[in-house]
Amino acid sequence: MKYDVAVVGAGFSAIAVTLQLLRKLSPHQSVAVIGDDPGFGRGTAYRSEFHIHRLNVAAARMSIFPDRPDDFLNWQMEKGRSVKAGDYVPRSDFGLYLRDRLAELLRQRQTCARVDFIKAKALGCLDIGADTTMIRLAHGGELVARNLVLCLGVGSASIPAPLRDLPETAKSHLVENPWRLGWLSKVGANERVCILGSGLTMVDQVLALRASGHQGMIHVLSRRGLLPHRHDRQPVSPVPPELPETDRRMSKLLAALRKQVRRGAPWRSVIDGLRPHTQTLWQELPDAEKKRFLRHAVPWWTVHRHRLAPDVADDLDRVLNDGRLTVHAGYLQQAELSRPGISLSYRARGSREIRRLTADWIVNCTGMERAGIDHSPFLQCMEDRGQLQPDPLGLGIMVDETSRLIGRDGQPQHNIHVVGALTAGRFWEITAVPDIRVQANAVAAQIAAELASSPASDVRAATS
Ligand SMILES: Cc1cc2nc3c(=O)[nH]c(=O)nc-3n(C[C@H](O)[C@H](O)[C@H](O)COP(=O)(O)OP(=O)(O)OC[C@H]3O[C@@H](n4cnc5c(N)ncnc54)[C@H](O)[C@@H]3O)c2cc1C
Incomplete structure (x- = not known):
């Protein structure tokens, strides 16, 4: 069959778009969600099973529906939990909430559009008609849709250059993607760990290490050695910014x-x-x-x-105060094998002094990939075909103000939208739930309106 919409991705953005499409499309319309992640909707952020991995946004702001801001709090109530507006709950709870809300809408088959979930990696896409796109899937199949919504997230940052030449023996102790939490069980209780990067990902990994029984020394190395601030326990009221009228320096x-x-x-x-x-x-x-x-x-x-939940900040303070977590500010220069372990040398910030530290494990927590499209063969394929332009600031891909993808010719593609952090070049503040849910709703509304105003074409698709 030919789908009216294909959503590519399996994280929060994909589920937010899908839910909104289900609310806006009519029962004879159809959606395919193509994702390569078994936990549809949870993505990297909400699949952690660690209780200490908390949301960094208060529960009151985490509804998936912009027009029902209390929905996440209501879900907590439905579950018999007493969660207050300013609480920072475990991220796994949010994953369950997404799953429940999706399941509820999917049960309303008579009134909602049809949705097929297709577990596959999308490899590329091709325009095969005025309003028809063919998506190539990794297992060899193809899928045809009138509209495409890209919800691919951004990959994790690639490892810093000095680590790339480490011998293969050392690479087994180099954790490139810490979100595959399996690495934690391999670390010996007293082994030394060096974490590169000092942001929220670092904090999650430190607390997960401790929760897994690790007691050894942890070094944190980042260019500035800055740690995230904490949220106040009492929710603060925002004050309107007093910015210059026109000066945008x-x-x-x-x-x-x-x-x-x-x-x-x-x-x-x-x-x-x-x-x-x-x-x-x-x-x-x-x-x-x-x-x-x-x-x-x-x-x-x-x-x-991007602040820490108060309980998480307290847990981090405890680890800092027990003297087994040291934060270093400096620039990584070199990495070499130093039996036992891996020795790192770095230039201390604000000086020429080269310092060394040695660890048994190196963990890359330098953050989300902001380098654009290198992590995604799908996006690279689209770039080769001229269907997209990388954002010149290196923040993802170019979209217009309505989140439509801009092709190499500078024109917005009327039937391809992008949702989530890939649109940071246009919007900057588009990585968290309160912003993505608004974008997802707007994109779904545009697609629904266009589908309502243009009759379906008769192209038939081959899904194999
Ligand atoms: C650890 C962590 C904690 C966070 N905590 C919060 C929080 O508390 N509150 C908040 O508001 N925000 C939080 N965020 C921000 C978070 O990024 C967003 O809330 C949201 O989860 C982003 O979802 P996404 O779908 O855009 O991206 P992702 O979650 O990265 O999902 C993208 C998905 O697309 C799939 N995919 C990619 N390419 C393809 C392809 N070619 N074919 C098929 N599938 C593909 C990927 O496998 C992945 O499953 C957190 C982020 C992280 C990383």
Whole structure:
């Protein structure tokens, strides 16, 4: 059959789009969800089974539906749990919530569009008509759809260059993707671990190590050695940002925010107050200012904006205070085998001094891939065909203001949308649930409206 919509991806974005399509399409319409991850909807973020892996957004802001903001809290109530608006619950709970809400809609077969879940990797796609795209699947099949929504997330960052030449024997102790949590069970209780990167991923891995019985020394190395700040236990009220009317120089914008804090506004309230304006502000910035922000301000922005749940911050403080977690600020220079272990040398921040540290395990927590499309053969294939353009800032792929994919010819593709962090070049603030759910809803509404206004073509598809 020919689907009206194919959603490619298996994380939160894909499920948010699918749910909204189910609410907006009519029963004779059809959706295919193509994902290579068995836990549809959970993605990297919500599949962890560790209780200490908490949401970093309060429960009150985690509804999947922008028009039903209390839905996640209501689900908790349905489960007989007393979760308050400002609580930071385990991420696995959120995964269960997504699964439940999807299952409820799928049960309403008489009134909802048909949905087929296809467990496969999408390898590429080809336009085969004015409103028809053929998607090639890894197991050899093909699928045809009138609309395509790309919800591919961003891969994890590739390992830093000095580690790439380590001998094969050492590579078995190099954890490239820490989200495959299987590595934790291989680490000896007293082995030394060096984590590269000092953000939220690092914190998750440190706490997961400790929860798995690890007691050895943990070194954390990052360029600035900055740790994420914590959320207040009492939810803060956002305050509207007092920004210059027209001046969009980054230095002036940041100075205005600092001034607001100096005048007495709590910094968390200022950051949170900026959030509803961030996407618009980002789109108003000249490219040179965006580059300036990415070059100089991102690490500071990140630790203030992406904060730790209070309980998680307390757990991290305990590990820091027991003296077996050391944070180093510096630039990784070299890695070599040093039986036993792997020896890393780094240039300490603000000096020329080269320091060394040795660990049995090296774990790459340098964050999400922001380098665009290299992690995805699907996107590379689309680029080769001229169907997309990488974002010039290296933040994903180019889309227009309605999240339509922009092709090499500079024109938006009317039937291909992108949802989630791949659109960060256009929107910047588009990596978390409160933003993605709005984008998913808007994209589903556009597709539903277009399908309603254009009659179905009679192309037949071959799914093999
Ligand atoms: C550890 C962690 C914790 C987080 N915690 C929070 C939080 O508490 N609150 C919050 O708001 N946000 C949080 N986030 C942000 C999070 O990124 C978003 O909430 C959301 O999960 C992103 O989902 P996504 O579907 O866009 O991407 P992903 O979750 O990365 O999913 C993309 C999916 O697409 C699949 N895929 C990719 N390419 C193909 C292909 N070619 N064919 C088929 N399938 C493909 C992948 O296998 C993957 O399953 C967290 C992120 C992480 C990593």
